[in-house]
Amino acid sequence: MPSTVRRLLAVGALLGLVAGCGGNAASTGTPVPDGELRIAAQFAPRSGYAMDTDDAFVVANLGSSETLVKAGSDGTAQPSLATSWTQDGARWTFTLRPGVTFHDGTPLTPAAVVDSLTWVAGVSAPPRAIRGIGLTAAESGPDAVTVTTAKPDPILPLRLSSVNTAILAPSAYTGGPPNVVGTGTGPMRIVSAQGTQEAVVERNDAYWGPRPQLARATVQFVTDPAARALALRAGDVQIAQGLPESSLLEFTEGNGYTNQSVAAPRTVSLMLNESRAPFDDIRVRQAVAKAIDRTALAEQALAGSALPASELFGPAVAWGSQDPPPAPDVQGAKDLLAAAGNPQISVTLATYPNRPELPTLATAVQGMLREIGVDARIQIGEYGPQEPGLLAGDYDMFLLSRNYLTDVPDAGSTLVSDYSCAGSYNINRYCSPEFDALLAPLGTTSDPAERQRIFTAAAAKLDADAVGLPLVHSQENAVGRDVAGYTIDPLAKQLLTTEVTRTE
Template identity: 40%
Template sequence: MPAPSGLPGNSRTLRAHRRRPLTALALTLAAATLLTGCFAGTGTGTGAGADTGARSGPGSAGADGRLRVAMMQPPRSGLSPLTDDAFKLSRWSTAETLVRLDRDGNAEPALATDWRQTGPTWTFTLRDDVTFHDGTPLTAEAVVRSLTTAAKASPKPRILDGVTLTARATGPRTVTVTTGTADPLVPQRLSSPQLSILAAKAYRGRTVNPVGAGTGPFVLVRAEGTASATLDRYDAYWGGRAKAAGIDVRYVPDGTARAAALRAGEADIVEAVPVSQARLLDPELVTEVPMPRTNTLYLNTRTGPFRDPALRAAAREAVDARALVAGVYEGRADVAGGLLGPALPWAAELRAPVRRPHAPAAPRGATVTIGTFTDRAELPEVAQLLQQQLEKAGFTVKLDVREYAAIEADALAGKFDAFVLSRATVLDSGDPAAYLYSDFAGDGSFNIAQLADPAVDRALAAATGTATGDSRRRAVIAAEAAVLATDAAVPMLHERVIQGDAAHVVDAAHDPRERELVTVDTHVR
């Protein structure tokens, strides 16, 4: 497997590569060479209902009915469902939740068949034909164990930011979930992959181990750290037999190598194809979907130069988002009008101009450090262009670029003056209030901007407590405006999902929320 990529060259060099397709193609083929054999013979044949036999190489794609998937980011927390690793479990269809979301973000049945609200309490009725991958049945006690573990975790899943939640079994197949105050979003919260329901075996010791403990159509049979994962078909799945025999996952942080794997026949499904590589692929193999993901410059409001709101305003004024979209994303992105993008069309309809109380001040050479990560191939170049834009405005700018796993803790601890982040805005609940709270509330668990603003907290509390519908949407836009008025975050652009599927892949999911990838229907011809 290839080593993760380091910081790309300067912007001029990168643009020159785009003008020389043959050079880029040579790099792509070289990366493909490094991947050869990574997916060969990875099926275990040991999972419930798994087909036997090993894949014999690139020319035999689909011969054993298994899917080879190249994923961008390796696990950061041992595939714990209490972290962002939960979204891998969801994309592999191995761990499931009580509720799932439809395309419009409405809650619909999953492991729970129905639910009803009485004040701050919701009662959920469970399916009666579900077994975990270890053969044990889904029970109310199992659901309570999973939800209680999540509610008591430190840090707890961000979908529970600002929420006190308790779960209790009220019958063999009924569970009540009670929050500190009446919460209209409980069903949507319970759709978060971070609240997946796992078997008792997953909760031994201090960690949560999902291997062999889910309920989905694929059982996770082996997790090899940050290198790979292997899943086999689970024939006893309550939703019907999966069409694929299994999934062989490799983590490939290098975007060029991921694209090369698709070109060389070394992968069947490739997530997060870099913009610079998309044009080198057969257009028939690339799917592009607008997504609720915003590329944002977070400014540290607690320490460093950006404690001064006037300097934050100066940074905002210096950012030229159109140049980023044209130069880095080659037009495959949308200039941001706010934190919420075109994947939520109602946001633009409700948004009004933001009133900002502070005028920009001259930076006078103020030195700032911008952090970002290499896992998303465009971000290092975004940081480089931002460096040029801010220096033109009078700042002195340093860059710190690493893999995400090596930089996240420092970002959350406020060790950067600014941080460039590609952030999904409805990832957890299908509702942006959870993202806004997590990122900008004083006690938010992902508050990279270190923001602690009473007006913002009040607006976020109002949005969180408003019933679903138009009123909630207006409250969400009011909260967005309160955040933008502080200049703690400078939304730059809204990204699109660029996914590569081999020609023989059928029914791979193209999910703008990045919850689904391989489903019960996905298979190879």
């Protein structure tokens, strides 16, 4: 595929406008009134649906939870449970949408909003979107809340589009983690949550927006991509997310399937633990970077289903690099290792199978590293059990897929959490005062162009320091049958919306 076409696809995907092989949520038949749907979801809850963790994405995808603000397709803040907002220094006032009720029948009130925001801001490890900003909330009359931060925050409304800041009913808060069953405001109401196996939702007949088309949906959490494909093939589910590229070839429109594929602001990077040898030596990290053929990874290992990465940000965003990645340089890599004293490098390369491209990439990277004398032993396991060790620096190399606009549709949050010295998700163990100084203006800069200039400079600095080597920019896929109204969300925040319906 020509590079120009790829870039256009990537940009369109971020806007949620591109769908491949069958179009955007094309129907396969006649809508079934009050239909039921079964879905094989790619990721399971790992923390008991805790709203201060990434499980909040699961709750949002179930169509249950909503936030004060939502992110528009252009990355700007749009009304949701709040209809408008104003800023006065470090204080923002949000006017609430009238007529909203929670799934338990109680009304949306300023007190309920304050309870939700106060809880999530007060947990021991606040979510990335609001961590370290000193967020407090207070009632402001009968229909508004005031949210204050320690310093003026130029992107606070965007922060409050994070799924972690969803507003739940007062009944959700009984002393422990909030209960998400029957306490949201979304178009679908959770009626059953069976751990990591499945969740069942039913239509919220009192929803403030358009009437949901579905009467009921069962979401099965199937972490094995082959099993998701098998469930779809057998007719056990109508939607399967994240299928292997080989499986996509059989689910064609001619066979009655709707196959969607969209580029997303997601990068697969090779994390190198800089807190211990051998990757505490920049020459070794640079050697690894030179050994990897990123174009081959995207176009051969992944059969063209991804884009080769030249830096952290790709063509899916305005500030991302449009340049091709550097060509591999095996001799240059060997020279760098020689300069580092020719260390005998035998390391573990770990990853996880939830995203089917990762094991494939791990095998390809292993072969490329072997060419420069690096022995990388592959270890594949579920991400959840591996995360504590990653955050503690107990690993060698780790292949990670990361959406850099997931928490907030602004890259500043990811840059701070993943790469600053005090970053909460700094898996690389990277710490550069110069890099932190580069990010510092993000705390006061609201101009999008200036923020994007900083993002570009930050990506260049990470590239120069050989930090978290970006390999490919991923694309998301899902296949449906007997379903309409379903569109992949590049930001992974929506799955069950009012438009999704069963067909026959």
